[in-house]
Amino acid sequence: MYVDFGRPTWIWRRLGTALRVDRRTALVCGVLTAAVLVLGVLTLGTGSISLTPAQVLTALTDPGSDRRARLVVMDWRLPRLLFALVCGAALAISGALFQSLTKNPLGSPDIIGFSSGSYAGASVVMLLLGTANYLAIATGSLIGGAATALVVYLLAYRHGLHPFRLIIVGIAVGAGLSSLTSMLLLSVSPQQAMLAATWAAGSLSGLGFEQLGPTIAVFLVLLICSTATVRPLTQLELGDDAAVALGVRANRARLAGTVVGVALTALVTAAVGPIAFVALAAPQIAQRLTRSSTTLRIVPAALTGALVLVAADFAAQRVELPVGVVTVCVGGAYLAWLLARQYATRR
Template identity: 80%
Template sequence: MGAVHAPSAKNRPGKVDFGRATWTLRRGGVALRVDRRAVLVCAVLTVVVAALGIVTLGSGSIALTPVQVLSALLDPDADPRARLVVVTWRLPRLLFAVVCGAALAISGALFQSLTKNPLGSPDVIGFASGSYAGASVVMLLLGTANYLAVASGSLIGGALTALLVYLLAYRGGLRPFRLIIVGIAVGAFLGSLTSMLLLSVSPQQAMLAATWGAGSLSGLGFEQLRATAVVFAVLLVGAALVVRPLVHLEMGDDAAVALGVRAQRARLTATVVGVALTALVTAAAGPIAFIALAAPQIAQRLTRSSTTLRIVPAALAGAAVLVGADFIAQRIDLPVGVVTVCVGGAYLAWLLARQYAGRRR
């Protein structure tokens, strides 16, 4: 008679195998399942962002050691000169890099989930170009660089672009590939329109708008940061609310509807939140390309997830990439948008080649 083996922990009655190692947190009658690898990835990315931040705060014409940086941040009675450099001059730029990187990454994750395609980020499908065009109209035609006015123009431009792309791409339904192709075409048109505006104004205005259009975090202080952080927090709540419906929609509309998801409402909400996140960054720092494209993919590969819609790992990956890019930008005295374009362009070429190779197989 064969030996009877006790069921493994994996297959014990009452245990569900999710295919991934998880932690289950229980409190009262509520249980929360957490993916172990995602938690570890988030912890590592947090450490990376913190380490890059300390290095960035200590680098520049006035060099400081990590100990001096930490002392300036944590001790109110530290060297006044060090606190002036770290807290007043450099900290707002670092925090802007964290917030803008996270916002772009979450926006990219939302649109990549909506389109079910790694190319479906706002800077590829034209929404970022719409935000840039809207802000450019405010600065060049209305003649104001007021933060609220530029932010409003950026949001309106992005929203109108999203509406135009959807109307042009909708043919008895919305197919992701058609949305991407139409978005690329609309983005190219808006880029030409913005260039025409730059050529129609005075050289001084054109230079100011072109410098802003390169995407830069310099010259930003705590006043702008407070407004940006408040709006980002509100949009983060909106993004969190649409995660579950979008994950269901990735399985197909029929399956999502069977699970009680209102497909069109979820898509509209995700689009509004994604466009608003892109417009928020564009208004504050100008268009910063390719963070929205690359960060969700980096997070997906690190967590080995089947979906790009893990907004916390994506946000941390976006923050790490933008903080690192801004550190490089400061060392070579270029706008951070130039650095992200150079790195992101190479990544986009690799991604397109990989997509094409996959189709040929």
């Protein structure tokens, strides 16, 4: 029996089960994967010691190749690239979750204020406790993000969690936390303030496999959790009444999506510092590429986020700036365009 899904679809049947794959989404994911691989090779060859793509590929695949090239690629640059891939994917998934929750393209964790909570938690560890230990900063970032989410959730909850109320309360709480962080920076020594400000720029430098292992492990757990929230959140986009009629517990689904989204944002902030606008832009770009009716497509969003952050890091290495500065410059222009477009469509 033929079923028309409204879009070209591939159906794979085996052992009494069937897997349906949207054809355009699969093609887009393939192109994004190829682009990430090509840009990754170029990134591994960029730096004070320049390497050709052939040298990079040889260093990655041949243990007996030039020792200097393998040292540069495997020990110095590969962890940075893998961090860019993981952090870009995590931010994009977090943005997709919050944009689905709020039904608004501006509903990303950096706009709502959850990134500010993670930054504030890490700043307290660095400035008040006086430690630059990676694990301590990561713990402070996770606690700060979770506490911010709890405060925003409690303040925004009135007989249910209204998306618009969540955005407004989140922006207000984020502004307050940014002021608190600024006050902390002004109350400490210039050396401490410089340390926190450098970390706040968002940088992939100085990271190795020692930090990469725990980050990937936590990301994989959160990735599994995020896939479990896709179906109820997608049904909530139809409206609470329709979702409840389908058996979805609206408030529980929103709480689960919020927790997973905040955890993904805090994970990235803990690892590399606050990186703005990737969570805002990547889900929207993925939605336009796949021509989907929802931003909550985990795989295309993750691949788009990874590509955006790898591209930003490639540009950052060229101009010798932290990657967070590049994403702010590009993302600010994107935000202005998005706001103008939203205004134009509502006139």
